[in-house]
Amino acid sequence: MIDQHPSQAGLQDAPAAVPYALLDDIRGVVGARHLRIGAAADVDPGTNPENLGAGIIVAPATTEEVAAVVRLCDRHGVPVVAQGGRTGLVGGSVSEPGEIVLSLERMNRIERLDAVERTAVVQAGVVLEALRQAAAEHRLEPGIDLAARGSATVGGMVSTNAGGVMAFRNGVMRHRVLGLEAVLADGSVYRDMTRVVKNAAGYDLKHLFIGAEGTLGIVTRAVLKLDPTPRATATALFGLPSVTAALDLIRLALDSETGQLRAAEALWRSFIDLTASAHGWSEPDFELDQPFYLLLALGGGREEALRAEFEKLFGDILERHPETTGIVAGSKRQEEALWRLREDTDIIYRAHAAAPSYDVSVPLSQIDGYVDRILTGLGTIDPELKPFVFGHLADGNLHIVLNRRGPLPTALAAALYADLAALGGSFSAEHGVGSKRIHALAATADRTKLKLMRRVKDTLDSHALMNPGKVLPLVPPPDNDSNRNGVEAHA
Incomplete structure (x- = not known):
């Protein structure tokens, strides 16, 4: 039911499906400045313009305000979509x-x-880069890093169980969270702000909200583990004849006596050709x-020692794979240039607007065969398909972006x-x-898993008001196993 037209300026632009009385009440909670209605031209939609499709944005300042807003929305039956940095790639905040x-x-x-505890207590809207900088003052780091560090927020990373380049060593966001606070669909607040690693006091319910993408509650605060930062880092780029050779090199690097492996990023030829050309990168x-x-x-104690370790690794891998080539960054500028070749994935979308992307995890022993299989399968469907493949090789996470504009035939998803x-x-790694x-x-997914998720x-969220239309289908799947080995119907 729609309330009568309000006297307050601006509310007449609100979508008709949202009661004016609700907006009045929300404004009373957060203040008029923090309830934006209309086109919201001053708001960056992030990776998807549909993120702002609701046309109404409320920005609470405290957990109590979040809870009050959610209670009001529950009372009026209006769904709530929580948003952080709007960096998601699967429509999780549309x-x-x-x-x-x-x-x-x-x-x-x-x-x-706390530098002694090596923990940080942060609100959900803290941007990863801000946390990195604050921790660095104490020679600590969050233990998780990703290319969107300048805009991704802690709440969003918790809600999506973000991974990144260090997951093979430090785990994903689920392994970095010690404690959590979240607002539930009825406006009640779940609080477990534990700051210790060992906690065997009953069900560890915080894990319900990690990776739930805001469908079970809104993460408002978190306690994160921090790790010591190495005094020095060094970066090298190796050219290798195969994935097998790369996995051999990773194993050698993990066994290094001088440095600790911090990243192992894979770049298939088509991807590095594109990024190197776009950045004008070359080495004689x-x-x-x-x-x-x-x-x-x-990472380690001295930069010179780390570079020397790379030289040793190069010699060791040459004995096994004589075709190997390599280059070690000799300065921070060269190091940053090498990382741009991996992290500037926007180049793909500038070359191929709206290119469909996929994010899979494959056991290390299966990667070589999997990539060969999908390349063959995609080529059979369309010989012009030349996917860009890159990712976090040490944990088996591959990103596959097609040189085509979507939507695409369902056979492509089947091949992947x-x-x-x-x-x-897994079809979704991070x-x-x-x-x-x-x-x-x-x-x-396993049928029993889906049933438990639904329960x-x-x-x-009995009224299905928390980020509706995400993660779970609105209509439960049939109670049979006929599609257990199927693939998604839409790419």
Whole structure:
């Protein structure tokens, strides 16, 4: 039911499906300045313009304000879409008229950073780079890093169970969170702000909210583990004849006595050709003529010793794979240039607007065969398909971006996802499910898992108001096993 037209200026622009009385009440909670209605031209939509589809953005400043807003929305039956840095790639924060976007942008305080405990207590809107800089003052780091560090927020990273380049060593976000606070669908607040690693006091319920993408509650604060930062780092780029050779090199680097492996990033030939060309990158004694490249980073006590370790690694891998080539960054400028070759993935989308992307995890022993299989399968469907493949090789996370504009035939998803679960992998490594990958989850997940997920959702969000249309299908799948080995119906 729609309330009468309000006297307050601006509310007449609100979508008709949202009661004016609700907006009046929300404004009373957060203040008029923090309730934005209309086109919101001053707000960056992030990776998807549909993120701002609701046309209403409320920005609370405290957990109490978040809880009050959620209680009001529950009372009026209006869905809430929580948003952080809007960096997601699977439509996990898209919104539409009739919903309200709840932005955590104002909840951006680092409340406590303890160098002795090696912990940080942060609000959900804290940007990863801000936490990195604050921790660095104490020679600490969050233990997790990703290319969107300048805009991704802690709440969003918790909600998507973000991974990044250091996951092979430090785990994903689930392994970095000690304690958590979240607002539930009825406006009650779950608090478990534990600051210790050892905690065997009953069910560890915080894990319900990590990776739930805001469908079970809104993460408002978190306690994160911090790790010591190495005094020095060094980076090298290797050209290798195969994935097998790259995995051999990673194993050698993990066994290093001098440095600690911090990153092992894979760049297939088509990807590095594109990024190197876009950045005008070249080195006189390093040709881009190998089928595969591996970007390695070491951390340790002295930069000179780390570079010497790379020289030793180069000699060791040459004995096994004589075709190997390599280059070690001799300065911070060269190091940054090498990392741009891996991290500037926007180059793909400038060359191929709206290119479909996929984010899979494959057991290390299966990567070579998997990539060969998908390249053959895609080529059979369309000989013009030349996917860009790159990713976090040490943990088996591959990113695959097609040189084509979507939407694409369902056969492409079949080629990418077929047998992944049987191999022990996953169709979503670190980007989540969102709205784009619901069909893949419904088609590939164990039936009992889906039933349990549905029961948890129904229990914590019985009115389905928390980020609707994400992760779980609105209609439960049939109660049979006929599609257990299927693939998503839509790419």
